[in-house]
Amino acid sequence: MKLNLANLNSVIETDKLKQVKTTRMFSRNVQADGLFSEEIFGKFGSPERRKKFAYITLNTKIIHPEALEHIFLSLSSDISKFILNKQKYVLKDGRLYPSDEEHAISGVTEFIKIFKKLDLAVFKKKKEEVKFINNNPNKIFIDKWLVLPAGIRDIQFIKGTNKSQIQYTELNELYETLIRNTNSIANLSDDLEIQQSMTNSIQRATLDINRWIKERMKGKTGLIRGGLMKKIVDYSGRLVITTDNTLDVGEVGLPWQVVLRLFEPFAIHKILKDPNYLSLIQEFLGSDVKIDTYSLKLFIKNLNSKPDILPPLLKDYFIDVAKEIVDGKVVIYKRDQFRSLSTVMLIEKFGEFREHLNY
Numbered sequence: 001m002k003l004n005l006a007n008l009n010s011v012i013e014t015d016k017l018k019q020v021k022t023t024r025m026f027s028r029n030v031q032a033d034g035l036f037s038e039e040i041f042g043k044f045g046s047p048e049r050r051k052k053f054a055y056i057t058l059n060t061k062i063i064h065p066e067a068l069e070h071i072f073l074s075l076s077s078d079i080s081k082f083i084l085n086k087q088k089y090v091l092k093d094g095r096l097y098p099s100d101e102e103h104a105i106s107g108v109t110e111f112i113k114i115f116k117k118l119d120l121a122v123f124k125k126k127k128e129e130v131k132f133i134n135n136n137p138n139k140i141f142i143d144k145w146l147v148l149p150a151g152i153r154d155i156q157f158i159k160g161t162n163k164s165q166i167q168y169t170e171l172n173e174l175y176e177t178l179i180r181n182t183n184s185i186a187n188l189s190d191d192l193e194i195q196q197s198m199t200n201s202i203q204r205a206t207l208d209i210n211r212w213i214k215e216r217m218k219g220k221t222g223l224i225r226g227g228l229m230k231k232i233v234d235y236s237g238r239l240v241i242t243t244d245n246t247l248d249v250g251e252v253g254l255p256w257q258v259v260l261r262l263f264e265p266f267a268i269h270k271i272l273k274d275p276n277y278l279s280l281i282q283e284f285l286g287s288d289v290k291i292d293t294y295s296l297k298l299f300i301k302n303l304n305s306k307p308d309i310l311p312p313l314l315k316d317y318f319i320d321v322a323k324e325i326v327d328g329k330v331v332i333y334k335r336d337q338f339r340s341l342s343t344v345m346l347i348e349k350f351g352e353f354r355e356h357l358n359y
Contacts, residue, residue: 005064005139008146012055020054020147021183023176025155035175041150046294050151055144056179059186060195061112062203065210067140071129082106085200094119108203109196112141145206147175148213171212178205235262241335252333257307259322260300266325268296277317284314 011017018040021033032039042048063072063083073080078096081087088104089096091114105114120130133140148171155168185198237258247253260267271277272293281299282291303310303318310318 005066005136007139008055008142008144009138011053011146012144015053017053017055017146020056020175020179023179035147035172035179036150036155044154045298046151049154050149052149054147056147056175056182058143058145058178058202059182060109060199060202061141061143062108062199062206063112064140064142065203065207067133068203068207069210071133071140075123075126075129079111083108083111091117095122107196107200109199115141145178145209171209174205174209174212178202178209181205235264237262254331255307256319256322257300257303259326260318261304262331263322263325263329264297264300267300267321268293270321270325271296277314280314280317284311 019033020035020037020040022031024031024034025036031037038044040054041052068083072083078087078089078098082089082096083106085107087098088100088106090099090101090104091097094117096118120133123130153169153171155172181198181202185195185202188195188198239255239258244253254262271281272291278291281296285291285295285299287295307315
């Protein structure tokens, strides 16, 4: 798999992303332009909230953290020290020379200013990196940063014994740090030294966010192996086999709540056409919002783990719905024969033992 840097300005314009400006939240509602805004990311619990990105205006120019880590910091030790503000330099004939002179410079801001004057041809062993830098300046030097959808990093309200608590991931704290720094640099005076210091802080904040995201992508449970590469079959289920003496030989039974899940579109269509039971479901859920396709999907999903929450009348109704929608349809049962070597050996030994006893 090959990953490329995106042109962030192009992504923002094409997808019409909205800007996150503040970290503040109201007590009952979410700040309209904040990190958890329903106006920016969509309503809580909706599929849209897990897909919509946003962006933060940095109010300064920095180096894309991925380009910084894997290109610039590996070009040479001098460039690395210059960007990380560990040594001051003067620029002569396209090259950097360490210096303690008063006009010597360092830092992210100064590097971006002198970048076009640098002679990158001296890095002969880094031809691919140099070519990429020359061809993609708009991707490398950025003034905006994307914010992940709120649905995958949402706030959670945890009820305690005395008071409720709000809990959210470390990623949101990193975004908060970035937003505070960008708001601070926008309100600064013309003091160049302070502006450069704040730009360095913004650069570090984007590095921290980028590293946090990459850590969640690798490994067995990461995004790529645990999410993108795993096989998911729609309208399927996985159950533990149990005995039932009411079934004949060759018959297999399915719980009614699993049938609703397997034939979900048919179940939702059937239920939505029944206004009497829709009102009973709405009353059971204690919701003032009209029951729609999305809320029914969530309800049926919840029934799979907690089928006993329903009162007898609603339970009988859903069983009748399951019987009706499954009529004339086909279900494929499959039992995978995954056995470890030790299990197979144990079965074989047990067979020999039975044979020895004439059992």
